[in-house]
Amino acid sequence: MVAPKKKNREISIGDLKQGMVITAYTSFTSRYRPMDKVTSDFIRHNFRNTRAIINRNGIKQDIPIQYVSPGDDLLRIHSFPPELKKLITVNKPFIKELQKRGMIGFQIKVGMEIADESRRDLKELIKLVEQTSNKPRKSPSIIQEKKQEKIEIVNTLIRKVRESHEVRNKTAASIENTMDQIRKGKINISEIQQFAKQIIQSASEDAMTALTGLRQSDQIYAHCVDVGAIFQATYFKILERKGTRSAFQNQYDAILGALLHDLGKAKIPKSIIDSTEHFDKNSRATQILRSHPVFGAEMLARMNMPNSIIDMTHYHHVKQDTAMLSSYPAGVDFKDVLFETRLLSIVDIYQALVGKRNYKKSWSPPSTMRYLNALAGVEYDLKVWEQFLQVMGIYPKGSLVELNDDSLGFVMSVPNPGKDLESPLVAVIRNSQGEDMAHHDIIDLSVEKDIKIVRDIDSQDVFGDHALDVFTSISVS
Numbered sequence: 001m002v003a004p005k006k007k008n009r010e011i012s013i014g015d016l017k018q019g020m021v022i023t024a025y026t027s028f029t030s031r032y033r034p035m036d037k038v039t040s041d042f043i044r045h046n047f048r049n050t051r052a053i054i055n056r057n058g059i060k061q062d063i064p065i066q067y068v069s070p071g072d073d074l075l076r077i078h079s080f081p082p083e084l085k086k087l088i089t090v091n092k093p094f095i096k097e098l099q100k101r102g103m104i105g106f107q108i109k110v111g112m113e114i115a116d117e118s119r120r121d122l123k124e125l126i127k128l129v130e131q132t133s134n135k136p137r138k139s140p141s142i143i144q145e146k147k148q149e150k151i152e153i154v155n156t157l158i159r160k161v162r163e164s165h166e167v168r169n170k171t172a173a174s175i176e177n178t179m180d181q182i183r184k185g186k187i188n189i190s191e192i193q194q195f196a197k198q199i200i201q202s203a204s205e206d207a208m209t210a211l212t213g214l215r216q217s218d219q220i221y222a223h224c225v226d227v228g229a230i231f232q233a234t235y236f237k238i239l240e241r242k243g244t245r246s247a248f249q250n251q252y253d254a255i256l257g258a259l260l261h262d263l264g265k266a267k268i269p270k271s272i273i274d275s276t277e278h279f280d281k282n283s284r285a286t287q288i289l290r291s292h293p294v295f296g297a298e299m300l301a302r303m304n305m306p307n308s309i310i311d312m313t314h315y316h317h318v319k320q321d322t323a324m325l326s327s328y329p330a331g332v333d334f335k336d337v338l339f340e341t342r343l344l345s346i347v348d349i350y351q352a353l354v355g356k357r358n359y360k361k362s363w364s365p366p367s368t369m370r371y372l373n374a375l376a377g378v379e380y381d382l383k384v385w386e387q388f389l390q391v392m393g394i395y396p397k398g399s400l401v402e403l404n405d406d407s408l409g410f411v412m413s414v415p416n417p418g419k420d421l422e423s424p425l426v427a428v429i430r431n432s433q434g435e436d437m438a439h440h441d442i443i444d445l446s447v448e449k450d451i452k453i454v455r456d457i458d459s460q461d462v463f464g465d466h467a468l469d470v471f472t473s474i475s476v477s
Helices: 036-047 082-089 093-101 112-119 123-134 140-183 190-202 207-210 222-243 251-259 263-267 284-289 294-304 309-316 339-354 365-375 380-391 457-470
Strands: 008-012 022-028 051-056 059-065 073-078 103-109 400-403 408-413 427-432 434-443 453-457
Touching: 008 022, 036 309, 036 434, 093 103, 123 222, 140 207, 140 222, 140 263, 140 408, 140 427, 140 434, 190 222, 190 251, 207 222, 207 380, 222 251, 222 339, 222 380, 251 309, 251 339, 294 309, 309 339, 309 365, 339 365, 339 380, 365 380, 365 453, 400 427, 400 457, 408 457
Parallel strands: none
Antiparallel strands: 008 103, 022 073, 022 103, 051 059, 051 073, 400 408, 400 453, 408 427, 427 434
């Protein structure tokens, strides 16, 4: 009985012939054992979407090529996608390039049918794959364009976070100064109004939303800025998706209303406002604190502010179940509360839980989203919550997540409407060996189906007070 022919065989560089099809690179010169940074960057860049078998610290691993790092011994490159046909179809110039690069051993296909396949035009091969999988495949140029779009998304967010950090701090200082002046009887919000305009003109609400989970905030002032930014970042996107009109005359009124939602706390003694003590729900201090929505609404009414802004200040603590002790002021019918205020109430508690403060353990953005999801329909309007969730995502921008290969990364973009919210764009900042990376890879989890998020982590638990510095040092190209 004749033994069946093998579909693949191992050969050296000297035995490569024109028309052969390589299925794996299996042997390399000493420059790949171990690889320096230049060599590992070359491998990651030129062999995109393949896999590599490497030896790292004496442990052999089969990993996606993007996780190859300086210091690894490269043992094998395999699993070539159709768009990399140029790296598996042998011709004379290609053989010389392989020799130059120090790639000296290969696994090739054998058999006439394979030789015939290797001579097909690239377009025919892609068409064949499309017909087999019944899924359209993008050309290399389209793939490169998509990659550049993702790189631009990451770099833009990082740049905007750096720029917005200073605006956030100055706006918080302005709110504190305004409240101090109100305590002295001088009601003037012009400074806050100027910063509302500056946020619209020069800052990024998305970037300031990411800052919420990366930087410490105080109980009131930075909280007001973060709430304003998150409200602005979500509100208009929700309106666009709903196809409905805003209750505000313009974008400026929307962010100003959110920034001023806690203005009534200027009438609360600063000893209570700045206290790190947890007041009993029936204490005198708690009763005084719960008067701030009424104080704020009265001040804004005297300033002739729009009704939408007054409503947000007056009713942002009103729960859907108004019988709850945490719902105030009393005597309000939830049906009369504006959509804008219902959204603001969700944003308000989101920031209060995520905000990094020196007197309490903060929650990670994803854990906060899970908590609010459990309250939706009881404390908060379910439909408004679902719209907020679609914009913020299960993993909001700036969330630190662990992937199923033990690497860590920051979420950089939320999936578009209709896409799987479990699969955002992630910038990997620590590899599976626990090593912080100098050059950061980006992974679109909606494309890389074998890579998944296994848990979310509070970035300060990992990086302490340097979480923002780590985030803004991300570099992709």
